[in-house]
Amino acid sequence: MNIKRNIALSDSGFVFNPSTGDSFSTNPIGLEIIRLLQEMKTAEQVKKAILAQYLTDDATFEKDFYDFVNMLNRFNLMETEEKDEKATN
Amino acid sequence: MKKIQYERPVIQRLNAGVMNKFGTKTEYAPVTEIDGNRVKDLITKFGSPLFVLSEKTMRQNYKDANRAFKNRYPKVQFAWSYKTNYMNAVCNVYHQEGSWAEAVSGFEYQKALKNGVPGNKIIFNGPDKTESELRAAIYNNSMIHIDHLDELYLIKELATEMNKRPRVAIRVNMDTGIYPMWDRFGFNYENGQAWDAINKIMLNDKMDLVGLHAHIGTFMLAPSAYAVAATKLSDLALGVKLKYKKNIQYIDLGGGFASKNTLKGSYLQGADSSPSFDQFAEAITTAILNAGFGESDLPLLILETGRALVDDAGYLLGSVISNKRLADGRRATIMDFGVNIMFTSFWYDHKISPAQEFSQYTEDAVLYGPLCMNIDVIRENVTLPPLKRNDQVVVHCVGAYNMTQWMQFISLRPAIVLIDLEEKAHVIRKRETLQTIESEEVLPAYLKEIKL
Numbered sequence: 001m002n003i004k005r006n007i008a009l010s011d012s013g014f015v016f017n018p019s020t021g022d023s024f025s026t027n028p029i030g031l032e033i034i035r036l037l038q039e040m041k042t043a044e045q046v047k048k049a050i051l052a053q054y055l056t057d058d059a060t061f062e063k064d065f066y067d068f069v070n071m072l073n074r075f076n077l078m079e080t081e082e083k084d085e086k087a088t089n
Numbered sequence: 090m091k092k093i094q095y096e097r098p099v100i101q102r103l104n105a106g107v108m109n110k111f112g113t114k115t116e117y118a119p120v121t122e123i124d125g126n127r128v129k130d131l132i133t134k135f136g137s138p139l140f141v142l143s144e145k146t147m148r149q150n151y152k153d154a155n156r157a158f159k160n161r162y163p164k165v166q167f168a169w170s171y172k173t174n175y176m177n178a179v180c181n182v183y184h185q186e187g188s189w190a191e192a193v194s195g196f197e198y199q200k201a202l203k204n205g206v207p208g209n210k211i212i213f214n215g216p217d218k219t220e221s222e223l224r225a226a227i228y229n230n231s232m233i234h235i236d237h238l239d240e241l242y243l244i245k246e247l248a249t250e251m252n253k254r255p256r257v258a259i260r261v262n263m264d265t266g267i268y269p270m271w272d273r274f275g276f277n278y279e280n281g282q283a284w285d286a287i288n289k290i291m292l293n294d295k296m297d298l299v300g301l302h303a304h305i306g307t308f309m310l311a312p313s314a315y316a317v318a319a320t321k322l323s324d325l326a327l328g329v330k331l332k333y334k335k336n337i338q339y340i341d342l343g344g345g346f347a348s349k350n351t352l353k354g355s356y357l358q359g360a361d362s363s364p365s366f367d368q369f370a371e372a373i374t375t376a377i378l379n380a381g382f383g384e385s386d387l388p389l390l391i392l393e394t395g396r397a398l399v400d401d402a403g404y405l406l407g408s409v410i411s412n413k414r415l416a417d418g419r420r421a422t423i424m425d426f427g428v429n430i431m432f433t434s435f436w437y438d439h440k441i442s443p444a445q446e447f448s449q450y451t452e453d454a455v456l457y458g459p460l461c462m463n464i465d466v467i468r469e470n471v472t473l474p475p476l477k478r479n480d481q482v483v484v485h486c487v488g489a490y491n492m493t494q495w496m497q498f499i500s501l502r503p504a505i506v507l508i509d510l511e512e513k514a515h516v517i518r519k520r521e522t523l524q525t526i527e528s529e530e531v532l533p534a535y536l537k538e539i540k541l
């Protein structure tokens with residue numbers, strides 16, 4: 001599960017994909033998760049980092065994280081498998 | 090280290106240059122209070138979902154409407170349209186302000202009488218008036234608005250039988266430039282039916298033709314259409330004066346002024362695009378004043394305004410049951426209220442506000458009700474902060490038609506609370522119980538036993 005390395009982020013939550021020109025906006029926690037993913041953190045590590053900082057519980061975050069990564073996938077912000085990479089090129 | 094308040098991560102695509110048609114900024118602003126009552130407290134006390142009515146807004150709307158017309162015309166009378174909201178508490182707020190009553194069924198007529206409205210201040214309208222209902226209306230000197238010829242002949246017979254002169258008006262339908270034209274009620278102006286009906290009443294001389302009535306449509310956004318209607322009714326009234334030397338006492342222009350809601354498919358928010366009472370009043374009164382009446386012959390102007398007086402006084406409070414992701418990636422939020430109690434969600438994109446503080450980040454979502462039905466959609470597209478289970482929302486502008494057209498379907502109907510001018514909350518209709526629903530059911534004895 002890797003996020004595309006070339007995604008540009010701004011502190012205000014602006015997300016830009018230079019290969020497609022698409023832009024997105026995310027909230028502070030979303031920005032933090034994307035940053036952690038760019039640092040090649042695993043899902044487990046992301047969860048630990050978030051639970052340490054935010055007032056939430058394991059189950060809630062896991063559900064929301066799963067949903068968030070799903071959206072990143074849908075928006076083509078995650079690295080895809082070899083064959084998908086070809087298909088989009 | 091103190092932990093940060095958690096909010097679910099959200100990400101949204103930004104579409105440069107494309108207007109976001111799914112909501113406006115103002116929708117995200119939380120509404121935590123209604124007339125000094127915290128939303129949270131109201132839900133704790135009276136349950137979720139919950140209808141809330143602001144007496145302050147109802148009275149203010151009435152005063153605004155009344156002033157707009159009275160500033161421009163000497164004789165104005167409002168008649169509360171019962172079908173718009175016939176909770177007795179609501180009716181009596183308007184009756185206290187001076188409204189007469191407009192009923193379109195025997196049931197509504199009885200409600201008006203029971204609320205204390207004198208019979209001669211009730212307008213009895215609608216296509217379905219039974220013989221006994223008409224007898225009561227004649228006996229009580231109510232204004233009977235005749236919808237069709239069968240009714241006209243029946244009233245004539247009853248007048249003879251009761252030896253009493255009924256006070257009648259005819260309902261007139263007409264082309265006001267508005268499509269679709271409502272031509273199924275009353276008598277048509279352009280093809281001469283209305284004038285025919287007037288002659289039948291005047292020549293027969295068994296009843297008093299006291300008024301002329303038109304209700305040209307619903308959620309009207311064009312004041313000019315009312316000017317056309319007022320001109321056509323005035324023309325008929327002047328025709329009666331010319332031919333029979335009799336004054337028509339009143340012209341009743343019905344209801345239909347748009348409320349502050351937003352019609353589905355409209356890009357403009359209703360609050361910005363609906364004409365004001367002043368605009369409607371200007372169009373209507375100018376048309377009547379210019380029609381050619383002598384100063385002492387000016388008819389009373391009756392208005393049966395419903396939605397524009399009560400819609401924005403009504404709120405529906407509700408809670409989030411769950412969040413889902415649809416197969417196409419859209420966020421779906423399931424609320425504890427559905428189209429069964431929010432009938433108007435079929436016509437309007439109701440404004441919905443969160444009832445607690447959020448950051449400014451938002452998501453586009455579909456809002457569903459809790460019914461096991463595909464049509465149970467509250468908003469097809471709404472932009473809201475990331476809501477989670479048990480978060481609360483406030484739906485705006487639900488005071489008109491929801492508390493009369495709601496269905497008891499799958500779930501029980503919620504309580505209705507009225508917040509008075511001192512900001513005290515009164516239950517004006519209790520939350521339904523199983524007993525409420527079953528009180529009218531009869532189970533045949535042989536079906537009482539079941540063995541499984």
Ligand SMILES: Cc1ncc(COP(=O)(O)O)c(C=O)c1O
Pocket residue numbers: 170173191214304306307308343344345346393394395396397489
């Ligand atoms: C005869 C008549 N009067 C008044 C009304 C009230 O209309 P509104 O609530 O749109 O003002 C209606 C509603 O359809 C009506 O049919």
